[in-house]
Amino acid sequence: MAHEHKLEIFRGLWKFKSNTQKIWGVLVFLTFVTAIEVVLGIYKPEVLMGQVLGMKGLNWIFIFLTIVKAYYITWDFMHMRDETKALRRMVVWTGVFLICYLVFILLQEGGYIESVYSDGFIKHDF
Amino acid sequence: MNTTVATTGTEGKTWGGGSQPLKASYGKMMMWFFIVSDALTFSAFLAAYGFSRFKFIDSWPIADEVFTHVPFFHGNYPMIYVAFMTFILIMSSVTMVLAVDAGHHMKQKAVTWYMFLTVIGGLIFVGSQAWEWNTFIKGEYGAVQTKGGNILQFGEYVDVDGEQKFKRVAVADFVKGGHGERTQHQSKNGIWYVSEGILPEYTVEEVYNGLAAHENVLVRNQILNEEGEKTVLSREESLKQIKDNGTLVVHGANLKVNEYGSPLFADFFFFITGFHGFHVFSGVVINIIIFFNVILGTYEKRKNYEMVEKVGLYWHFVDLVWVFVFTFFYLV
Known part of the structure; x- marks a missing residue:
């Protein structure tokens, strides 16, 4: 059975000799990212606590790092890297598009209700 | 027999049958379908959590003050235990992908061991989850x-x-x-259907x-x-x-009251980590079934270990969801 794996991550920056080695490499990377998250979560550096786009800067960093982790889990553990481009796009874009839409709608509405609570009963009087 | 089968002239062509769309087998493709739909379910839950949190953005409980315990240790250690749980789950994902890799090389012994380790990792995670729930339900200060x-x-x-x-x-x-001023009213002391917590x-x-x-x-x-x-x-x-x-x-906390703040926080915590924990639990059960199949040599006879790969996809997905739950419940 021929199972070919693409044996490089970070766009070829890090190359591996075998699939097993790549798996351990990805584990090292994921552990490293989690460690960064935990350290940032415990110490909460003052510099990163400013508001960026309606949220603390630190929260955006957390979300970014989470997506990075999700990418490597899907690409290397679930072997998405070795699937055809079409399958990859079908799975990823369906999810990304619907989730972005849902999250935007719900958070927008949540923020609106919060402003109604804090500013009085009417926020926009149409 | 050959004479009774009509040849259509499409053999070997794309629509001639027998070819795999997207070069993925039926089983794997269906697993991806399931994963996409389950991912949407989980993101709906997390988005609903975000909705409630944005609604009470100035009074939401601080996770670092809620989850501060580590088993067998006294004191205040926010994040440490969940970080450990995350690591366990990623680790069991690694053993799973190693099992898949060993399956590709038809190494029955190696697949058996890696499946075993994956099951152990899953059990440690579910156990930790139970402990976390227990601590949260019991509460600390009142x-x-x-x-x-x-x-x-x-x-x-x-x-x-x-x-x-x-x-x-x-x-x-x-x-x-x-x-002394009041005792709990139990159904045996009055009308049988009236009692209280x-x-x-x-x-x-x-x-x-x-x-x-x-x-x-x-x-x-x-x-x-x-x-x-x-x-x-x-x-x-x-x-x-x-x-x-x-x-x-x-x-402590339950679905009605929560000593740490908004009851919604507890509700979402129980619901989302519970739903995820249930996924892990079913994953462990499926992994155990596959583990025994590997031991019995089912896949040796079949001459391929694709079943391990399909279950592996599910198991990695559970890990993937946890990465997000971890971020949105404990970090953000």
């Missing part, structure tokens, strides 16, 4: 719920390295329980008396101030709030 459903917690200022820091105080540490350890009256007797204890409410900390009330305001608004002494 609090008073107001008429409006808000939570008032207690604490005092202590000197830490020359700095005044607010340290939480447990209700039991400054309140003397009287007991466990009575709180203390009445609000007792808490007020305790607070009045301890000069140093202050109340803090749910409102987050500019530094992102809960607002601590003055001594007079503390007494006034408990006297005027306190209705119930709560300890």
Whole structure:
């Protein structure tokens, strides 16, 4: 059975000799990212606590790092890297598009209700 | 026999049958379908959590103050235990992908061992989850719920390295329980269908008396101030709030009350981590089935280990979801 794996991550920056080695490499990377998250979560550096786009800067960093982790889990553990481009796009874009839409709608509405609570009963009087 | 089968001239062509669309087998493709739909389910739950959180953005509980325990250790260690749980789950993902890899090389022994380790990792994770729930349900300090459903917690200022820091105080540490004025109503004492839940350890009256007797204890409410900390009330305001608004002494969290703040926080915590925990549990069960199939040589006979790969996809997905739950419940 021929199972070919693409044996490089970070766009070829890090190359591996075998699939097993790549798996351990990805584990090292994921552990490293989690460690960064935990350290940032415990110490909460003052510099990163400013508001960026309606949220603390630190929260955006957390979300970014989470997506990075999700990418490597899907690409290397679930072997998405070795699937055809079409399958990859079908799975990823369906999810990304619907989730972005849902999250935007719900958070927008949540923020609106919060402003109604804090500013009085009417926020926009149409 | 050959003569009875019509040849259509499409053999070997794309639509001639027998070819795999997207070069993925049927089983794997269906697993991806399931994963996409399950991912949408989980993101709907997390988005709903975000909705409620944005709604109460200035009074939401601080996760670092809620999940501070590590088994067998006393003290305040936020994040450490969940980080450990995350690592365990990623580790079991690694053993799973190693099992898949060993399957590609038809190494039955190696697949068996890796599947075994994956199951163990899953069990450690589910166990940790149960422990986390237990700690959360039991609670730590106790609090008073107001008429409006808000939570008032207690604490005092202590000197830490020359700095005044607010340290939480447990209700039991400054309140003397009287007991006796009321016993729990059970169905056996009256009409069979009327009963009530466990009575709180203390009445609000007792808490007020305790607070009045301890000069140093202050109340803090749910409102987050500019530094992102809960607002601590003055001594007079503390007494006034408990006297005027306190209705119930709560300890721990359940679906109705939550000593850490908004009950919604507890509801979403139980629902989302519960739903994820259930996925892990079913993953462990499926992994055990596959484990025995590997031992019995089912896949040796079949001459391929694709089943391990399909279950592996599910198992990695569970890990993937946890990465997001971890971020949105414990970090953000």
